[in-house]
Amino acid sequence: xxxxxxxxxxxxxxxxxxxxxxxxxxxxxxxxxxxxxxxxxxxxxxxxxxxxxxxxxxxxxxxxxxxxxxxxxxxxxxxxxxxxxxxxxxxxxxxxxxxxxxxxxxxxxxxxxxxxxxxxxxxxxxxxxxxxxxxxxxxxxxxxxxxxxxxxxxxxxxxxxxxxxxxxxxxxxxxxxxxxxxxxxxxxxxxxxxxxxxxxxxxxxxxxxxxxxxxxxxxxxxxxxxxxxxxxxxxxxxxxxxxxxxxxxxxxxxxxxxxxxxxxxxxxxxxxxxxxxxxxxxxxxxxxxxxxxxxxxxxxxxxxxxxxxxxxxxxxxxxxxxxxxxxxxxxxxxxxxxxx
Numbered sequence: 001x002x003x004x005x006x007x008x009x010x011x012x013x014x015x016x017x018x019x020x021x022x023x024x025x026x027x028x029x030x031x032x033x034x035x036x037x038x039x040x041x042x043x044x045x046x047x048x049x050x051x052x053x054x055x056x057x058x059x060x061x062x063x064x065x066x067x068x069x070x071x072x073x074x075x076x077x078x079x080x081x082x083x084x085x086x087x088x089x090x091x092x093x094x095x096x097x098x099x100x101x102x103x104x105x106x107x108x109x110x111x112x113x114x115x116x117x118x119x120x121x122x123x124x125x126x127x128x129x130x131x132x133x134x135x136x137x138x139x140x141x142x143x144x145x146x147x148x149x150x151x152x153x154x155x156x157x158x159x160x161x162x163x164x165x166x167x168x169x170x171x172x173x174x175x176x177x178x179x180x181x182x183x184x185x186x187x188x189x190x191x192x193x194x195x196x197x198x199x200x201x202x203x204x205x206x207x208x209x210x211x212x213x214x215x216x217x218x219x220x221x222x223x224x225x226x227x228x229x230x231x232x233x234x235x236x237x238x239x240x241x242x243x244x245x246x247x248x249x250x251x252x253x254x255x256x257x258x259x260x261x262x263x264x265x266x267x268x269x270x271x272x273x274x275x276x277x278x279x280x281x282x283x284x285x286x287x288x289x290x291x292x293x294x295x296x297x298x299x300x301x302x303x304x305x306x307x308x309x310x311x312x313x314x315x316x317x318x319x320x321x322x323x324x325x326x327x328x329x330x331x332x333x334x335x336x337x338x339x340x
Contacts, residue, residue, distance in 0.1 A: 009115040010050040013043065014084035018149065019063055019072075021079035026067050033059070033066060053115065054299030057142045064145060071180040073145030077152025082160050084153075086112045087226060091219040092161065096211045099124070099204035101161040102131055105154065108223050110230055116245035116292070120150075128169060129204055132196040134246070138306045139175035147173060147195050154197065162206040170198035236273055237284060239263065244288045248312040256281040290326045293319070297335050304331045 016039055020030035034040070037059045043049055051059075064072045082089035088108035095101035106122040113119075118134030131154055135147045151171065159166045171185055172192035181190065243262050247254035259281065260270040274280055289311050296307045308319035323331050 009053045009113070011053060011056055011114075012084075012086050012112040013039065013046075013049040013051055014086055014089075014112060015056060015149070016044060016051070016059070017084050018076040018080045018153065019060065022072060022075040023063060023067065025075060025079060026069060026072075028067055030063075033062060037062070052299075054295060057146065057300065060145045060149075061142045064141065070141070070144075070178060071148070071183050073148025074152055074180075074183055076145070076149040077154075078156055080149070080153035080156045082157045085157070087219075087223055088112050089157065091216075091223045092157065094208070094211060094216040094219050095161055096208055096213070096216065097204065098158050098162050098166065098199070098206045098208075099129070101158055101208070102129065102154070102199070102204070104220075104223070105157065106131065108227060111223065111226055116242060118246040124204070126201075128198055128200045130196045130198055132194055135174070135195055138302070138309075140301060142300055144175055144178065147175070151195060151197055158199075161208045162203075163209045164206075166199070166203050166206070168197040169200050169203075172196050172198075236277065237279065240281070240284050241288050244285060245292070248289070248292075248310065253285065253312040286322075286326075289322070293323055293326075293331075294334075297331055307331070 016034065020034065023030040023033070034044075037055065039051070039059075060072065060076075064070055069075070082093045085092070085105065088105055088111045091108065092101040092104040095104055103122050106120045109120050115134060120134065121132045123130045123132065131151075133147065133150045135143060135150075139147075151173075155166060155168060168185060171188040172194060173184075173188060173190050174192055174195050175190065177190040181188070240259055240263070243259050244254055247258065256270065257267050260267045263270060265273075271281070274284075293307060293311060296302055296310065297304075302310075304319065305316040308316045311319065313319040313322065320330055323329075323334070327334060329337070
């Protein structure tokens, strides 16, 4: 029986529109580059069209090379529009306040972006709220722009809701300060534990002048129904795979008990359900690691030690042994074969 690929994830082609807009603002025609990556107008116009995260990362890197501008992700974020986030964005555009729009964009993120290693979240306290974004690390030229784009598209899109520009009280970025660090808001903290931005209670309370209560409730119901349908169509194996992804990191691998707890199932029940499906937790863990390893090696320029870290192996040597057992090739042999 074939198993579903545990890809890094995929995104709505709406993200490509932000990139195209940023290229135009920087004086470049985006169409030849998009065509080179198979993103012709027909594909960009297709309802529900997606592209893989590695494909998006390669496209963004090529756009940075075209423009010679490593800060392209910041320009993309500022060129973003709520409509580019599909149903989630259109729903957020009718939210009564910036607070509800931020909740909407993070809650319904699975409708326009799926990342098997984690997802965005909203955390409010008495003083304000953090909007957090997960990205692949360690960082390189292929993935820094993704963080830039996402964090600053939030500010742009939430400003669209407020009808005026908004600023973050604080911006924290996981990677070290890049050469273009001066283009970030003053006080941006680099080399942080998390990618996140802080909004004050005053900003969260800003009201949407275009809010229509009945339209908001209708759009919210449609988005909830879409999210519910997406959740219902996932089988137990896929749900476990999506839980495993964010838990793999830094020489640590998730345990059955931890995953069972997140599924709100007794350990013995989860073990029994997997046996009924003819599989075991260890098999799903190994399949997830294998599929992610293939994707990392094929579609990114990450070093093998970095990939080992991301997949929860204690060392690059342990990862290399596992990869050869899975594929009959070392990671280096596999990558060289892909690049021929």
